Amino acid sequence: MIPTHHPSDDYLIAYAAGSLEEPLSLVVATHLALCPRCRKEVERLEALGGVLLEDEAAAETATDERALDSVLSRLDAPAPIAPGPIAPGPIATGPIATAPKPRQAAPGDLRVPAPLRDYLGGGLEQLDWKAHKGFDEAELLSDAPGFRTRLMRIKSGTAMPAHTHRGNELTLVLTGGFSDEHGHFLRGDLAEADASVKHQPIADPGEDCICLAVTDAPLRLTGPVGRLLNPFLRI
Template identity: 35%
Template sequence: MNPHHHPDIVTLMGYSSGGLSVAFAAVVSAHLSVCHLCRDRLRATDTIGGGLLGQQEGLALSEGAAERLLAKLEHTEPDTPTPPPELWRHDPDELPEPLWPYFGSSYKALRWKWIGPGIHHIRSHGADDGHLMLLRVKPGRSLPMHTHGGSELTMILRGAYDDTLGHFAPGDVADLDEDTEHQPVTAPGVPCICVAATDAPLRFSGWMARALQPFVRL
């Protein structure tokens, strides 16, 4: 697994500082478990946090240091072109380990709930300060056009989808806010399974999706 879409740097900094909700932190943790590039970036955000903490404690932080570190994060490249060997030995029935407290460890054991034609979901247990769910969408399915009432962080676990932001495959993360309008279309082949954290309801463009929203609670 070699992700091409990653959490925003600000999201990683929030994770590093402990400022994310349980739901959002769970998605970031799942991505970090398969992305060595973001683990490198996280180490750099820890450096920024340590520098800022040092400044608060009276230790001098050179002028522009935080900005230079942020710029470095933007251009961080992996040390090797492929994931490290520990990421290759993965049981295909296992969810990423950071998701086990919320959904269990096995895909086969998941109990999906129907919420629409070709769409099923599972709400988490134990992520009360944010909405965390698994979504499974049939191949070749076009989801309703929507924007976001707040932030959304979605990681692809299986399958793939395409939208105006690009192609999202296993390991990829879509880090979205209220300015993003999109309509994901799942790729042919296998169902698209993803884990998503939100802090506000979605805003659907179509009247039918808006009418059903109170019942499916998306």
């Protein structure tokens, strides 16, 4: 199953530049583990960032169209491309034994791609799920200021309460699927919603829908590579 809903370019660029904060980086990395298209795009962007860093003159005039052409044409030449951060999906099966924390190889873990799996103390069932009306949630990364990172579990066939967001929300489907006013989302699909979006996700019948959801602060690119890539946001 190949995802059809992807992170916007801004997120991929910021990820390639290494300037995404941990919760956002986690959700993008987990999508990449399931999405060959975005892995390829991140490799391209990492190569572009590398070229820009090597050539400060090109970076200074990066908004100049000719400079942009020149940089892009150099990308066609064979260049060292940073290896993708994630092993090819759809399900990463890295050696669990070498992970920093001891954890059980519960069968349920295989539903969780490696980047996210490293953040779980055990399988999905072992998380500290809190029950709400229509869904359960388990908090992750509670020490990241300005972000809320959660796993959500919506019972199959159930509608979430209609809601809006204070900030942006990225929701990545891990199991099952859901539909809302903006489309149908299945494993690997990433839904983006901002404060203007009011929606009511409804989980598909047949399987509980488990999602990784990160509510973030406004996105901005920081750090040297992020600043260099800013002019390319609209490519």
